[in-house]
Amino acid sequence: MKKTFLQALKLTLVCLVCFSGIYTFIVYGMAQVMPNSGKGNIITDTGRAYYSNIGQSFTAKGYFHSRPSAVAYNAAGSGGSNKGPSNPEYLAEVEKRIDTILIQNPDMKREDIPADMVTASASGLDPHISMLSAKFQMKRIARERNIKVSELETLIENHTDKPLVGLFGPEKINVLELNIALDKLDKNKH
Structure with missing residues (x-):
């Protein structure tokens, strides 16, 4: 012993x-x-500091919306919902998100909604969306801000992070950086 x-x-x-x-x-x-x-990755804009490596909520019609978050974008409590894809509560939550997206984007079809627009990431804090999600939201933002869709396409292209070495990972877009650039584009027009 x-x-x-x-x-x-x-x-x-x-x-x-x-x-x-x-x-x-x-x-x-x-x-x-x-x-x-x-x-962390800190961005300063209009006198405020933002962490670009932590997902943030954007819900206004004139902005690109982030991925949903299972932790309400609270960086102190990173995590997913831990509900399986067949869980009735989870399915109801996803259906609610789909309905909201279709109301906000009436010219889009249900089958065109990218998965990352209705499902949270594992951490609940993913700051990125897919290029598909950004393009899905273009018409709504163009309508709300009176900006040409072609200008938004250029903005999206300029803010797309390509796969590492052209091979590893998908193309992705940091929503915070994209929305800051969107505000600057809008200010430059007026």
Whole structure:
């Protein structure tokens, strides 16, 4: 018993030093050499700072809307809903989102709605939407802001992040950055 206790105590002390000390300093040191010293991707616009790497809610008709969030965009509580695709509550929530999207975009069809417009990401904080989702919303935004669809297409193209090395991952668009650029485009027109 005494031998087992001492072994457990030694293992506990080694783990404490490694994981609470050494590992922490390695991660901290790596963060310091990263862009923005590990403090997140901060964008400053009109005197306010925003984290572009955390999803945010945009619901006004004149903006590109974000992916739904299972955690109401609360970065302190990242996580998904943990409901399966056949869960009746989950299906009702997705149906409600589809109905809302069709009301906001009356010229679009149900079958044209991209999946990322009605399903939350695993973290609930995804700051990106697909190019398909951005293009799906163009007509509504063009109508609301009195902007040509061709101008919005150019804006979307200019703010699309391509796959890493042209191979890994899908094309995606940061919604915050896109909406800030949309506001600047609108201000430049007037």
